[in-house]
């Protein structure tokens with residue numbers, strides 16, 4: 209399952225609106241004979257890719273998949289059928305498929321006499337590569353990660369507006385990997401006017417990645433025609449509404465599942481106030497500025513008992529910075 213998890217991680221950002229799934233086929237002796245991940249729609253599901261590689265060696269073997277094999281005819285035929293046709297004897301999957309049409313694959317396979325077990329690495333898969341898609345299935349909305357880099361005193365720019373660079377090189381490189389896994393990168397017009405960000409995915413050598421997330425600019429302030437975010441390196445849409453639910457509805461209709469919100473403070477404040485940040489990813493640099501813009505603008509809080517509370521999932525070093533991943537405390 210570790211291998212299947214790594215395979216699914218590698219295709220994040222390329223499969224939406226489908227989930228990024230990984231699959232490994234073991235032959236009857238337990239040797240790995242096939243591996244695959246979900247292909248961009250309308251391409252095949254992970255199991256089918258892995259079974260093609262395994263061929264006849266799958267007979268009597270085991271399929272290890274991060275998501276319950278689908279039982280439905282969607283864009284592609286059911287994976288349950290492909291597994292049965294290949295003569296696979298056992299299936300291990302991490303997370304049950306909550307999608308109303310696709311779910312029930314485990315039962316279908318069990319009823320056909322297969323040895324089926326669920327739950328291996330379920331927490332890791334659900335909090336990792338399938339997090340955004342599971343959220344979308346549950347709520348109907350894309351999943352939003354708010355990412356920012358700030359000093360120890362919470363500032364994202366100095367008094368004169370300069371912000372390059374608050375976080376260190378390790379954190380800045382990581383941001384490109386995080387963007388690459390997202391379907392859309394969202395900023396406010398204030399950020400475009402202040403920083404003129406490019407919002408593209410680049411490699412270590414600065415070269416543009418082949419696949420780029422959708423760039424989304426939100427706000428009513430006009431942005432100059434020469435803004436870098438409007439160039440041809442990736443698709444860009446400009447939305448007038450500041451209402452998080454309207455923004456997410458437009459993105460959801462375009463098949464976006466995984467959203468990376470990159471600022472600035474006004475837009476982030478609107479999303480936090482509307483409880484539409486599902487995960488916070490903060491890079492905190494060991495620096496102090498004492499003045500300058502802070503990461504978050506007004507977020508509907510006037511007294512401390514109204515504070516938005518978060519639960520820290522992980523706090524790890526990122527070069528010299530501290531990387532904090534947190535989720536909202538609900539209820």
Ligand code: AOF
Pocket residue numbers: 226227228229230245246249252253254255275276277278281282283284285287305307310311
């Ligand atoms: C799997 N393996 O690799 C994926 C699955 O429209 P379709 O045919 O592409 O089906 C989409 C649904 O299938 C999706 O909502 C989810 O429930 C499941 N995705 N299932 O067996 C895979 N990506």
Ligand code: ZN
Pocket residue numbers: 253254255277278279285286287288
């Ligand atoms: Zn399938």
